Amino acid sequence: MSVTIKDVAKRANVAPSTVSRVISDSPRISEDTKKRVRKIMDEMGYHLNINGRVLVRQSTQTIGIVMKDSATHSFENPFFSEILKGISESCHANEYSLNLTTGESEESIFQDVIKMVQGKRVDGIIVLYSKEDDKVVPYLMEHNFPFVVVGKPLYGANKFMYVDNDNIEASRDATNYLIDRGHRELGFIGGDLKFEVTRDRLKGFKLAAEQHGIEVKDHSIKSIDLNDTVENGKKLVKALLSLSKPPTGLVITDDYNGLTVMSALQEENIRIPQDVSIIGFNNTMIAKLANPPLTTVDTNPYQLGFEASSGLIDILHDPSKVKRGVIIPTTIIERDSCISIQPMIEPQLDVN
Amino acid sequence: MSVTIKDVAKRANVAPSTVSRVISDSPRISEDTKKRVRKIMDEMGYHLNINGRVLVRQSTQTIGIVMKDSATHSFENPFFSEILKGISESCHANEYSLNLTTGESEESIFQDVIKMVQGKRVDGIIVLYSKEDDKVVPYLMEHNFPFVVVGKPLYGANKFMYVDNDNIEASRDATNYLIDRGHRELGFIGGDLKFEVTRDRLKGFKLAAEQHGIEVKDHSIKSIDLNDTVENGKKLVKALLSLSKPPTGLVITDDYNGLTVMSALQEENIRIPQDVSIIGFNNTMIAKLANPPLTTVDTNPYQLGFEASSGLIDILHDPSKVKRGVIIPTTIIERDSCISIQPMIEPQLDVN
DNA sequence: TCTTTTTCTGAAATCGATTTCATAACAATT
DNA sequence: AATTGTTATGAAATCGATTTCAGAAAAAGA
Known part of the structure; x- marks a missing residue:
């Protein structure tokens, strides 16, 4: 058995x-006594057993992810x-x-959350996504459990804290980056549309295209199934290439997917950036x-995580201090996966 | 306040x-009573508070990493x-x-470990490395705390469990792979030599070279400082290229470092695999x-983690059951970063 | 010197479960 | 009918800390 507070006390x-x-270095104890007790704690090799404290303080000082x-x-x-x-x-x-x-699985994760919350294993939770039909966030709200979402709230936006990028803007910027470089045939490759990030980035993509009068056909909007990226990447690339006017510029919502697509393209002997320009997201x-280094939108994932955690801890320390939303800025990191092209000249009637 | 066991009992x-x-579904309680109590637990929304249990059971059912x-x-x-x-x-x-x-920092991690152990926050620990001058493992041994190391024990090999690859063999295989393909000018790029993995892989590399009568000069053995990989990668590549006989085959102890080196090489317009063949480790x-896809030694990191964890849990369940060491097999995954070359023909005297 | 205030410390309750030991009620054995 | 054995449950101690409330001792004020 280890040394407990009682053993120290007796001695x-x-x-x-x-x-x-x-x-806890209470001011109510005289310095003399403190010194004496500390010395004995040292001598006896006393160490605080956190579990005793947890039970009475009702706080574990841990955060669930x-x-x-x-x-x-x-x-x-x-x-x-x-982010982590x-x-x-x-x-x-x-x-x-x-x-x-x-x-x-989604369900077993949900069970993990219930255990964390009801078992009082953690003081607060960080949810690393925002997804349609997700049960976790509603559950946490219902139980009034402190949490922060990394991503955009789907509802109850003012009811809890979140940390996110402005993904619509970020994606619009990325798309404009391609448009500015002469690209008119654009493709969008995202993850599961159930996730809010994907939706927002698609929105931004469409917005930019629209504003420049570029028509985006549905078949140049694809999504990659993360469960089997490599195969899906290949299929998807083939589909894209078989279009009558294959895209010259691709907005891909994640570097990882970006690499998958790049590798599928290269397998088809499509050169990047000469034949296709690619812009990714996250700057991981x-x-x-x-190869070539990927031009990408830096979403500052580190910052996303840091703010989420700090925000949650703030809330835990003072529940009245609820920060609604934190938007982390994004910037485009230029590398070598994009190139300027001569846009195809549209046939024009002589106006004069 | 939440519903406790007492509330349920009263009701x-x-x-x-x-x-x-x-x-705990004890057989000493009649089925009738069980049913009745369970119903009331449901009605009242009872959930086990893990912290109460932890205190008396002296077990947290959690593992520290x-x-x-x-x-x-x-x-x-x-x-x-x-691995995770x-x-x-x-x-x-x-x-x-x-x-x-x-x-x-190393020191603050050590403090974390002390907190985990002394504060009884975890039941056991998995140490994800094996390093010279490391304080963690000796500390855990001294305190007789259950733990497993992913990596090769530096001492006390029979005193605790570890999970590792046979890194000497794996590296020898990798090196032979290059040698078999005609490479005679070989380079080795590893991480910090304080880590046992690096040492072992270097050993294997040297062994293979030796067995084929290939001389390996010290300046073609490099290490990458993980704190600043990209810059270091560039420096290192320049140094390697400026050798009188620059290596045509590179053994690199980690895919991540492999990519770094590849990207530095490509920046210098060295083509892979035409000019330099590269073999990495880990198959991440x-x-x-x-690009090109990297030929690499699959160390089965997932398996390493899985075995470490399962082994630790075994030990926790039955401390007498101490598995000494688990060696996870490795295989070379052939991709496109290696090429066969005509070895330079050594000037030979006519023997006849 | 006596009262009041301040400073320091202790006794005991508490957090939420588990577990040992005891016992009531009933069945089985002789 | 008396004894032994089962079965099902309860009372109370316990895990290791924290915290409230109270009280002794010392200092300050009258």
Whole structure:
């Protein structure tokens, strides 16, 4: 058995309460006593058992993380790793621990969340996605459990905190980046449309096209199924290439998908950027290391995570302080996957 | 306040102990009572508070994970994500939770470990590396705390469980792969030599070279500092190219470093595989998505994680069952970053 | 010197479960 | 009918801390 507060108390000839107060450095204990007790704690090799404290304080000082497909798929994408990095760093600074859901299916993740909440395993939760028909957020709201979403709230926008990019704008910028470089045949490749990010980025894409009078046909809007990216990437690329006017510019909502598509294109001997320009999202390390290096929208995933975590911790410390939404700015990082082209000259009637 | 076991007990007209027994489905409670109590638990919305249980059971059902540079750098590398995936899945199957260290420096990670152990926050620990001068493993041994190392033990090999590849063999295979394809000028690029993986892989590399009578000069053995990979990659590549006989085949101990080197080489207009063949390690998704796709040694990181976690959980369930070491097999995954070359013909005296 | 205030510490209750030990009620055995 | 054995449940202690409330001792004020 390890040394407890009582053992220390006995040896120091004080009450357990005194030892407890020494631990939390209460001003109500004299310096003399503190010194004496601390010395004995050292001698006896005393260490606080966190579980005792948790029980009475009703606070675990840990934050739960909910990933979309949890470990199974999320970890594949460096974007999530970056977010986790941000969260981890903020947690560390505030002396919080991290607890990950380990479920694989949507349902088992939901069960993990219930356990976290009802079992009082964590003080608050960060949800790393925003998705249609998702049960997690409604559940957390219903139970009035502190949480922060990384992504755009689908409803109850003013009822909880979220951290997000302005994805519509970001995607519009990305699309304009291609348009400005002469591209008129545009394609959009996104993830599952159930996720709000994908929708927003599609919106931005369409918006930009519209404003420039560019028609975007439905068949140049594709989505990649993350469960089987490589195969899907190939199929999708073939479909895109078989169009009468294949796109010369591709907006792809994630670097990881970007690489998948690049590799499928290259297999078809399509050169990047000479034949097709590509712009990705997130600016993860894979964008930097790709060949050619990928031009991408930096969404600052680290920052997203950091703000989410800090925001949640703020809320935990003072529940009245509810920050509604934090928008992290985005910037386009120019690398080598985009090229300027001569736009096809539209046949024009002589006006004069 | 939430519903406790006492509330349920009162309402059901039984003792708290009975409710507790119903929760753990003890055979000592009659089916009738069980049914009745369960119904009331449902009605009242009772949920087990894990913290109460933790305190008396002295077991948290959670596993702590120690990463080498913790979140800050480890997450950058998909290799760790893969391991985490394996761990996560095994934990889920066994109803364990995961707790990550959040420290950034070696020292603060060590502090995290102390907190985990002494604060009894976790039941066991998985250390994701094996490193010279590391304080974590000795600490865990000294305190007789259950743990598993992913990597090769530096000492006390028979005293704790570890999961590893046979890195010497794996690296020898990789090197032979190049040698078999005619490469005679070989280079080795590894991470920090303080890590046992790097050393082993270097050993294997040297072994293979030796056996084929290939001389390996010290200046074609390099290491990449993970803190600043891109810049270091460039420097290192320049140094390698300026050798009188620059290597035609490169063994690189990690896909991530492999990509870094590839991108530096390509910047110098060195073609892969035509000018330089590269073989990496780990077979993470970035190897698959690289351009050209990277030939690599599959170390089965998922498996490494899964076995580590399952092994630890075994030990937790039955401390006498100490599996010493688990070696996960490796295989070379052939892709497009290696090519056969005509070895330079050594000037030979006519023997006849 | 006596009262009041302040400073420091202790006793005991509490957090929410588990578990040991005891016992009532009933069945089985002789 | 008396004894033994089962079965089902309860009372109370316990895990390791925190915290409220109270009280002793010392300092300050009258």
